């Protein structure tokens with residue numbers, strides 16, 4: 001073979017190798033927050049074409065026999081990269097995909113796990129919420145990312161009405177379905193053997209909490225979570241892990257400020273416009289995305305609390 005043809009052949013191999021490398025989803029960095037519990041930290045942004053909706057903390061828990069994915073990601077790319085990350089860390093099969101709630105940044109990577117034939121796990125109310133809102137979530141994500149990249153959710157096949165246990169072999173995850181709080185379909189996971197609570201969006205750290213369920217309910221659920229035998233928690237948004245229950249302090253303060261200030265305003269006969277202008281302003285500067293969400297939170301909480 002001439003030197004030139006050899007060079008061309010080598011270049012061809014390079015191109016093939018290059019295109020294969022581009023096509024295969026790349027694992028992303030994860031933090032092992034406790035033995036066998038891996039978390040990918042999301043960015044503190046809303047979904048955009050640039051971030052592929054990889055904005056939530058997602059990850060997986062490895063047992064002796066099987067793996068549970070906890071939130072399959074915010075888009076097809078996010079889900080495929082999570083799946084590649086699982087495969088890079090362990091050869092055990094993905095038996096469960098837990099969906100902590102209906103928000104798209106947590107579940108639109110679900111379709112990436114179809115080939116694993118896992119049990120898709122969710123709160124008993126999750127299926128109904130997805131029937132109501134799923135099409136709207138899909139359209140919004142398709143508008144941002146395009147149809148090919150938006151991904152899709154899977155309907156839950158195991159519904160949790162109160163509690164459930166997932167046995168991964170040598171490790172049993174305790175799931176709990178909550179009353180209305182961040183949403184009306186929040187699910188948390190306790191790994192008792194490492195004292196780790198996967199709080200998902202019942203815990204926001206650094207990024208301002210978003211109320212899509214009940215302010216009073218969230219404070220109640222948070223108080224119950226703080227009493228669990230856990231020394232660390234995985235927030236749905238924030239660092240991969242925080243000490244528990246100390247890591248709940250900022251969120252509890254923010255939610256309490258909203259409740260206290262709205263109740264004070266209601267006692268004076270104040271209206272919702274005044275509430276949106278005034279309530280929670282002492283918290284500005286303490287949270288990322290405060291201006292994007294505080295007004296919405298106050299609106300939702302005012303409507304809830306005015307009927308107390």
Ligand SMILES: [Zn+2]
Pocket residue numbers: 101103182201236
């Ligand atoms: Zn959420």
